[in-house]
Amino acid sequence: MSILQDISQAMQKGKAKQVKQLIPQALEEGVSANQILEEALLAGMSEVGKRFRDNEIFVPEVLVAARAMNMGTELLKPYLQQAGVEPKGKAVIGTVKGDLHDIGKNLVRMMMEGKGIEMIDLGVDVEPQTFIQSAIDNDCKLICCSALLTTTMNVIGDVVECAKQAGIRDKVKIMIGGAPINQQFCDTVGADVYTPDAATAAEAAASLLA
Amino acid sequence: MMYTPKENFIHFYHNDPVEWTPMADDICMFQPEEINLYIARGFVLQQEPFPVEKYGGPDWFGVEWTYDPVSRGSMEVSHPLSDISEWEEKIVFPNLDDYDWEGIGKKNAAYLNTDKMVATTIFSGFFERLISFVGFENAAIALIDEEQQEDVHKLFSRLADLYIDYIRRFHEHYGAMHVCIHDDWGTQRGLTFSPDVHTEMIRPYIQRVIDAVHAMGMSYEQHSCGKVVQLIPAMIEMGVDTWLGQDLGDLNNKDALIAEYGDQFKFGVTLPKLSTTDLEASKPEIRAIVEKYAPKRVWTRCDRTYTPEQKAYTYAYTRELGRKR
Numbered sequence: 001m002s003i004l005q006d007i008s009q010a011m012q013k014g015k016a017k018q019v020k021q022l023i024p025q026a027l028e029e030g031v032s033a034n035q036i037l038e039e040a041l042l043a044g045m046s047e048v049g050k051r052f053r054d055n056e057i058f059v060p061e062v063l064v065a066a067r068a069m070n071m072g073t074e075l076l077k078p079y080l081q082q083a084g085v086e087p088k089g090k091a092v093i094g095t096v097k098g099d100l101h102d103i104g105k106n107l108v109r110m111m112m113e114g115k116g117i118e119m120i121d122l123g124v125d126v127e128p129q130t131f132i133q134s135a136i137d138n139d140c141k142l143i144c145c146s147a148l149l150t151t152t153m154n155v156i157g158d159v160v161e162c163a164k165q166a167g168i169r170d171k172v173k174i175m176i177g178g179a180p181i182n183q184q185f186c187d188t189v190g191a192d193v194y195t196p197d198a199a200t201a202a203e204a205a206a207s208l209l210a
Numbered sequence: 211m212m213y214t215p216k217e218n219f220i221h222f223y224h225n226d227p228v229e230w231t232p233m234a235d236d237i238c239m240f241q242p243e244e245i246n247l248y249i250a251r252g253f254v255l256q257q258e259p260f261p262v263e264k265y266g267g268p269d270w271f272g273v274e275w276t277y278d279p280v281s282r283g284s285m286e287v288s289h290p291l292s293d294i295s296e297w298e299e300k301i302v303f304p305n306l307d308d309y310d311w312e313g314i315g316k317k318n319a320a321y322l323n324t325d326k327m328v329a330t331t332i333f334s335g336f337f338e339r340l341i342s343f344v345g346f347e348n349a350a351i352a353l354i355d356e357e358q359q360e361d362v363h364k365l366f367s368r369l370a371d372l373y374i375d376y377i378r379r380f381h382e383h384y385g386a387m388h389v390c391i392h393d394d395w396g397t398q399r400g401l402t403f404s405p406d407v408h409t410e411m412i413r414p415y416i417q418r419v420i421d422a423v424h425a426m427g428m429s430y431e432q433h434s435c436g437k438v439v440q441l442i443p444a445m446i447e448m449g450v451d452t453w454l455g456q457d458l459g460d461l462n463n464k465d466a467l468i469a470e471y472g473d474q475f476k477f478g479v480t481l482p483k484l485s486t487t488d489l490e491a492s493k494p495e496i497r498a499i500v501e502k503y504a505p506k507r508v509w510t511r512c513d514r515t516y517t518p519e520q521k522a523y524t525y526a527y528t529r530e531l532g533r534k535r
């Protein structure tokens with residue numbers, strides 16, 4: 001098995017220590033940082049996403065894999081910067097005002113990071129205006145809103161409204177998700193994309209930012 | 211012969227004939243403020259009304275919660291541990307001898323002097339308690355990390371002892387016949403962790419609690435939100451007496467579950483929403499719903515959206531139908 005496959009396998013199994021050992025070894029063997037990122041880490045994370053979507057693995061397995069991936073990307077960062085490799089776009093993410101659920105939002109963030117997207121995480125209980133201001137300040141083309149309560153899902157409509165008022169509605173895409181959200185709701189509030197899970201969310205974000 | 215609501219419920223759980231479909235109204239939930247867990251989680255149920263403004267704060271392990279009156283629920287503010295291996299050293303378990311059990315009983319004497327079935331709830335059962343100590347991500351990982359599993363087993367074992375002791379005191383002092391333990395195992399799409407993790411890490415401790423509860427002649431209710439259909443066979447094997455669940459929509463498809471497992475398991479059913487809040491107009495609908503569930507071995511409760519009058523009618527008709535049968 002090639003070292004890239006080893007790294008990818010170790011990452012998918014959440015073996016952070018192995019990832020930490022194998023990456024310097026790969027760099028030493030002359031594999032480029034970008035290749036390690038693309039072919040080992042990001043490819044591995046896609047696989048994790050698929051298996052999670054298909055209920056073959058569950059939240060804990062995704063979390064350990066994401067931690068191993070973070071460990072890997074941290075190691076690669078200086079090399080990537082040296083080589084001038086840019087992130088594949090930027091996005092803001094947060095859970096809407098009044099809502100403190102963050103498990104799903106964090107998974108979405110991790111999977112999007114797993115696509116090489118730079119994520120700005122605003123946390124939970126985020127005001128509509130904060131999403132918009134942060135997108136403007138950081139020049140993000142994607143705003144991701146998570147809502148888990150039927151009492152807070154309507155805040156997403158306010159985010160869309162706020163984007164219009166700030167004059168950036170045609171410059172940003174608004175992606176939404178969370179347990180009570182569905183495609184019909186997405187259409188009603190005028191958001192751009194709804195997906196039911198973190199893996200499809202990351203796929204959609206990657207193609208929106210491509 | 212007429213049963214009291216308590217007798218009717220006990221017959222239900224013992225698989226004996228019931229006079230009417232037991233309803234949540236037949237239960238007297240006792241969650242006194244002296245156990246600060248109920249204040250922290252925003253669910254005090256006792257004789258004296260408890261002011262909502264005082265909800266939140268530390269629970270019986272000292273974990274801080276904040277209460278949100280709009281969503282009517284609490285969330286942990288921070289977590290006392292960064293790593294579960296520290297629990298034995300840093301977590302102080304509540305000492306049940308410190309509570310004035312008799313005093314609490316006296317204070318609530320009128321409340322507990324009831325012909326309903328007295329019951330209580332333990333919030334943050336096992337996985338949720340682990341979450342409250344280390345946060346969700348660390349907790350989820352600890353369940354599958356070989357280096358942490360031993361510590362989790364020890365913690366859960368100690369929790370099972372605490373819960374059994376707690377339930378025994380409610381049984382002996384207040385005549386509680388039923389207990390519900392909260393532990394969310396599901397998400398909107400399925401289980402949070404794999405069925406194997408449930409079997410290995412959680413099930414042994416739930417089993418111990420259930421066995422102790424049954425030995426006291428009480429019944430055991432598992433609360434879990436999310437889509438947990440996959441665990442129904444395990445719940446049946448463990449001897450869980452009932453599960454109501456709480457769904458956004460009907461993601462567990464209760465009617466299908468009743469058809470499949472109704473002869474082996476007693477489901478709790480939240481009655482479907484009504485098409486109008488007008489009592490007279492909704493009566494035929496209510497009767498149809500009550501009649502639908504009457505032949506099934508389930509207990510029921512009204513959806514939150516029922517008006518007080520609709521709730522009263524649902525209950526009255528449930529009893530009336532029982533008498534007719």
Ligand code: B12
Nearest residue numbers: 100101102103104146149150177178197198281283398456
């Ligand atoms: C865990 C949980 C909690 C934990 C939260 C811990 C935390 N740090 O987040 C605790 C116990 C603290 C909690 C508290 C409350 N909860 Co809660 N909770 C849940 C539960 C069981 C699972 C949610 C979860 O984490 N799932 C796991 C993740 C991975 O899934 P997910 O969040 O759905 O995310 C996935 C997708 O939706 C999608 N996604 C998510 N966000 C986004 C964003 C974008 C942009 C995209 C594209 C996709 C996407 O991808 C994710 C990964 O695949 C749900 C049950 C359910 N059916 O979902 C109830 C649930 C959401 N809670 C509920 C309630 C009512 C509450 C409380 C009010 C208290 C209570 N009475 O129980 C409080 C509210 C506090 C507040 N103000 O926010 C209700 C909501 C009902 C309703 N009508 O709105 C639910 C549905 C349970 C129920 N009763 O049926 N809860």
